[in-house]
Amino acid sequence: MFEEKIVRSLYKKNIEFLNSRGVEKNNNFYIFFKSIIDSTHILIKIAYKILIFFLIFFFFINKILFISKKLEFNLFGYLINFLNKIYFFKEILKLIKTYSIIYFYD
């Protein structure tokens, strides 16, 4: 449940401001991206699992603290910007953004 929410949130963040055609395919991106991860290289799989584990912890804390959805998305944005400064997370987040863009424009 959390994983799907995380991937959807990442996709939403990755295509923010690009929505010039008014097209949103948020619902299906998770299915597409899960298929990508299933057939990708083991190193990318490991990096993805660590990222998801970290972000599940974030969403779990939010649930406990009853944080509103809007605030949660904003906090998620700050957290992703922070993780982008850490080399390990930066590469996997860039890869997810690349797939988001490719999927969005297809």
Next chain:
Amino acid sequence: MTNFINSDEIICEYLIIGSGAGGSVACKHLIDQGKNVLLIEEGNHYKINEFNGSISKSFLYAWRNSGVTPVLSKSSYGIGEGKCLGGGTYINGGLIWRTPEIVLEKWNKTLSTNKFSANNVKKYFLEIEKNLNLDINDDQKYPEGNDSVKLSEIGKKFNIDVSKVPKSINSTEKLNKLTLGSPGETANSILQRYIYPCMKKDLKILTNCRAEKLVATGSKITSVEAMLDNKRVNIKADKVILACGATQTPTLIKNSFGSKFLNSKIDVHLNLRIGVKFIDKIKVNNGIMFTRQIQEYLNDGVLIMPTSFNKNSFFSGLAKMNNQDLSQIEEKIDNYANFVIQIQSQNKVNLYNFNKNLFLTYKLSSNDLLKIKKYFIFFCNALFETGAEEIILPLKKNYLINREENYIDFIENNFTPKNLEMISVHATSSAKMGLKKTNQEIFNIDGKSFDFENLFCVDSSILPTSTIESPQATIMMMSKIIVEQI
């Protein structure tokens, strides 16, 4: 494609493992000779235009590892390979360059032969060019892409060689919108011209069939263990021809005979992409794709060319940018073009196998870094002189430069191994031919194994060095030479 299988043991005269440029040519030659041939391919069969221009679907289904195999390196670096019927030629083929003479001379010298002289290989290229319906003369109905026109301008202004590109991509209908140079959308691909005609004759094909291990008894390969749709099968063949590509051929050999048998090092071209914003609208989508290439620096192992332009391929290379900047680029997309500087790397990619997983490592040499800097300084200057306003460099940080900036200092300071972003699609020479058996050269100059009398290799891994140019035609030529002698 499996209706001829009755048990978990298959017997054939010739077994070809892999269906890319090398495997397809070997198939056609043997089938034309009336031989009994079985072709196995790890990926699936996708028809011409199966993905209808969708990059996300082609990444998911037709590329190995969903598009990119990561290479452990200080730089951000990955290798792209095909995993489908047609192999790499289905996803990223179509430029049919003859092997440069400087490369052939090097091969002949290293291998003490005249076998690969330009004169001797000419007839093979003529046949390939005819079969693939090579097109070098532009269709008069459509204009050249303005990205190629810019290269022509650079050629005239700096008095350098800008050549027309010989390609088997029928791009006139889709102009500059083909996805990643994919001939999988075209009618004159390997699939159409080599594999389908063989299927009409008597070629047997197993797709979704991965060769796991070569089983040897003495000096002969007696069978090949493979997984067909998750079911183990045993294939017995009189002759086994490896054509799985530069990462999979050495992987199969290492899985079969151990890591000490082959110390695989892959030759690569480093592709560095450059996004360029021009002052005027250039609308590259309205012209025919990559018709020109800067060839002046071929002897230095460097090529400069435009690359296919559509929003998703262009923006996918810009994932490092924030979304507001991407949005601004989107608004001015008609002013942008995409180019690639391709450099023959001095250092090689190391290939390791661990628990059946493939790991690649690479270290950029200081000579290659100097070369990259030198040609970026040249090309940035040339672009600014021909109307570029802003350039997006293949760097993780500090990637934007404009015409007012001191780009020489900028490139000197920011082009570091840690800051570079690169990709390779032309991996070669990972199990190469040589004069005698070493732990890197395991096939002789006829493509035959030094250790096993019925094992041959016809893919890019056997090439003595990388080709500087796109290697498709070279692999096809080499495959034909080898298979003629089997």
